[in-house]
Amino acid sequence: MPLALSKRSVLPGFGLSLxxxxxxxxxxxxIPLSAAFLKAAGMSWSDFVAAxxxxxxxxxxxxxxxxSLLAALVNAFFGGIVAWVLVRYSFPGRRLVDALVxxxxxxxxxxxxxxxxxxxxRNGWVGHWLDxxxxxxxxxxxxxxxxxxxxxxxxxxxxxxxxxxxxxxxxIGLPFVVRTLQPVLAELEPELEEAAATLGxxxxxxxxxxxxxxxxxxxxxxxxxxxxxxxxxxxxVVFIAGNQPRHSEITPLLIITKLEQYDYRGxxxxxxxxxxxxxxxxxxxxxxxxxxxxxxxx
Amino acid sequence: MAGVATSLAKxxxxxxxxTPRVIRNPxxxxxxxxxxxxxxxxxxxxxxxxxxxxxxLRKGAGAYFHSFADxxxxxxxxLTLLTAAIAVPANLVFGVAAAWCIAKFDxxxxxxxxTLIDLPFAVSPVxxxxxxxxxxxxxxxxxxxxxxxxxxxxxxWINAHDIKVMFAVPGIVLATIxxxxxxxxxxxxxxxxxxxxxEEYAALTLGASxxxxxxxxTLPNIKWGLFYGVILCNARAMGEFGAVSVVSGKIRGExxxxxxxxxxxxxxxxxxxxxxxxxxxxxxxxxTLALKTFIEWRHAESRAG
Numbered sequence: 001m002p003l004a005l006s007k008r009s010v011l012p013g014f015g016l017s018l019x020x021x022x023x024x025x026x027x028x029x030x031i032p033l034s035a036a037f038l039k040a041a042g043m044s045w046s047d048f049v050a051a052x053x054x055x056x057x058x059x060x061x062x063x064x065x066x067x068s069l070l071a072a073l074v075n076a077f078f079g080g081i082v083a084w085v086l087v088r089y090s091f092p093g094r095r096l097v098d099a100l101v102x103x104x105x106x107x108x109x110x111x112x113x114x115x116x117x118x119x120x121x122r123n124g125w126v127g128h129w130l131d132x133x134x135x136x137x138x139x140x141x142x143x144x145x146x147x148x149x150x151x152x153x154x155x156x157x158x159x160x161x162x163x164x165x166x167x168x169x170x171x172i173g174l175p176f177v178v179r180t181l182q183p184v185l186a187e188l189e190p191e192l193e194e195a196a197a198t199l200g201x202x203x204x205x206x207x208x209x210x211x212x213x214x215x216x217x218x219x220x221x222x223x224x225x226x227x228x229x230x231x232x233x234x235x236x237v238v239f240i241a242g243n244q245p246r247h248s249e250i251t252p253l254l255i256i257t258k259l260e261q262y263d264y265r266g267x268x269x270x271x272x273x274x275x276x277x278x279x280x281x282x283x284x285x286x287x288x289x290x291x292x293x294x295x296x297x298x
Numbered sequence: 299m300a301g302v303a304t305s306l307a308k309x310x311x312x313x314x315x316x317t318p319r320v321i322r323n324p325x326x327x328x329x330x331x332x333x334x335x336x337x338x339x340x341x342x343x344x345x346x347x348x349x350x351x352x353x354x355l356r357k358g359a360g361a362y363f364h365s366f367a368d369x370x371x372x373x374x375x376x377l378t379l380l381t382a383a384i385a386v387p388a389n390l391v392f393g394v395a396a397a398w399c400i401a402k403f404d405x406x407x408x409x410x411x412x413t414l415i416d417l418p419f420a421v422s423p424v425x426x427x428x429x430x431x432x433x434x435x436x437x438x439x440x441x442x443x444x445x446x447x448x449x450x451x452x453x454x455w456i457n458a459h460d461i462k463v464m465f466a467v468p469g470i471v472l473a474t475i476x477x478x479x480x481x482x483x484x485x486x487x488x489x490x491x492x493x494x495x496x497e498e499y500a501a502l503t504l505g506a507s508x509x510x511x512x513x514x515x516t517l518p519n520i521k522w523g524l525f526y527g528v529i530l531c532n533a534r535a536m537g538e539f540g541a542v543s544v545v546s547g548k549i550r551g552e553x554x555x556x557x558x559x560x561x562x563x564x565x566x567x568x569x570x571x572x573x574x575x576x577x578x579x580x581x582x583x584x585x586t587l588a589l590k591t592f593i594e595w596r597h598a599e600s601r602a603g
Contacts, residue, residue, distance in 0.1 A: 009402070009403055009404075009495075010499065010502055011402050011403070011495060011498055011499075011502070011508075011511075012508030012511075013398060013399075013508055013512070014399055014402075014403045014405075016395075017395040017396070017398040017399040018399040018403075018405070020391075020392070020395045021392065021395050021396040021399055021400075021411070024392045024395075025396075025411075025414060025415065028472075028475055028476055028479060029414065029417055029418060029476065029479060030414070031433075032429040032430055032432070032433055032476070033417070033421070033429055035429050035432040035433050035438075035439065036425070036428065036429050036432060039432050078334070078335075078338045081331055081334050081335045081338070082335045082338060082339060084331060084335075085331050085332050085335040085336075086335075089328060089331070089332055091332060095591070097335075097336070097339055098591075099587050099588070099590070099591045100339060100343050100344070100587070101339070101343070102587055102590065103343045103347065103583065103587065104343070105530070105533075106530075106533050106537075106582075106583035106584075106586045106587050106590075107346075107347070107537070107579070107580060107583040108536070108537025108538070108539060108556075108557050108576075108579045108583070109423075109537070109539050109540070109557075110537075110539040110557040110558075110560050110561055110576070110579075111350060111537070111557070111560065111576040111579050111580055111583075112346060114350075114560065114564050114572060114573065114576060115346035115347070115349045115350045115353075115576070116346055118349045118350075118352075118353050118569075118573075119345055119346060119349050124349075125345070125349065126341075126345070170342065171342055171343075171346065174342060174343070203323055203324065203327075207323075228420065231422070232420075232421065232422025232423065232424070232425070233422075233423075234422065234423055234424045234539070234540035234543075235423070235539035235540050235543075235557070239561075239564070252422050252423075252424040252425075252540065253424075255422075255424050255425065255428060256424055256543070256544060259428065259431065259544060264431070264432065264435070267428060268428065268432065271422075271424075271425045271428050271429075274422055274425060275421065275425060278420045278421060278422070279420060281420070282413075282416075282417075282420040286413070
């Protein structure tokens, strides 16, 4: 009896609303999600490992997690600057820019995907001058920084290749960092900076030793949210990725490919690996948010 | 996860931004920050948006409007509207019910329930489609009863009524409900928690019934939060691609929503038509952002006044 759990309240409708909530949650979310785990549990261990750890699947994990990490890092840096500018500076069009930050939430992913293709393809607005720059730039980088393995990036184009995946994942991840940082920045006490200045810190010291540590929990949370979104992203990536197996094939696309070949077990096994990764990230994000809430209360 | 960052409660904290402060960075730092931020926003947000409209109008207004004469485009628009018309109200009712029991009552396991409600945001859209395939697809739990008709009574009943879930409209609606599941609930829960129960207690004391209290006291208090959740839910419902792409089967003119039709046209190298349909979705996104900004502004004003 759910009612027995509730403290006595004069408000009506507890049983009805909780009952409906649990029934709807179970039917729409929990039962379908458990179907994936049950289907995977029906596989033998060796079948499961063969499905989730074949070279093609491992390559897809590397592409998905590696480029998602890169995109989330870039978002943490530039999103941090965008949030700072939106909260701290007043300039004409600030409200417009603030509203635009949510565009990646509102624009359907397929639309973003074909728009990015139109921009970054070799004959696109940006691609026709950025593509040659990219090819030269990555070559020079490989000469200057030889201790990093650049083989996955040398000779790539921007659109229909790995850099395109990075662009799409950066696009969809941007709002997470900005929207997580904004409220924290707005609540930052000016007294903190004044105290630092009074104690003789210069502006650089204040920024790096006082403000940055204050923002760090929120920055990491925003980074983790952008990363979590990126590893599952499909629509905006699939148009611009080029989708070459073992080079620019993302895990969600691999799941669809397996489904189209009626390999439901293989698709489900990979999906379970991705679900576990997502749930672990969700747990981490919840812990991060608890940590940052405690942090800011002090 | 969209709502975490954009909830109304946090929005209120951002007001008063841009007020002059005593300590500021040197001018060159400020100019550098502003330039980097604006270039990043222009490059990553404004350019793709502009590209949609430029590509749609590349062969002139005539070709643009001609794209909408295609009956398959009409059926895609109809299916998108139908999907949203079912998914949004379903999640609206759920969101209100969930927020009512979570915000107004105390019970064990509440934070677990909130986490479970957020779960669909953590799931890849492709996997959201896949899990419904596992239940309703031909190899799925209920699949054998749908279509094959070998179940003694259920199969024949379903065949007689020609019910298909996968590669048909019900599958598209179900997958859309899944991906838009948390939107309304997660806007309403913090809002109703912050409002407390006092006004409801007063109404009940004055003799209002439970439903009267809900309609006349609670609902007016949460109307902006409700509207906020609904427009975000609607934008995602109309724009969802990955999840519906798995369950739709992409039968032209029958099971293609607008985003799926954009994909079909784009892969046929019919760029103008693809971007024309995409431009409608981009306009929807702009309308969503405008309404969202308006609600945030109204909400901040009602708090201040």
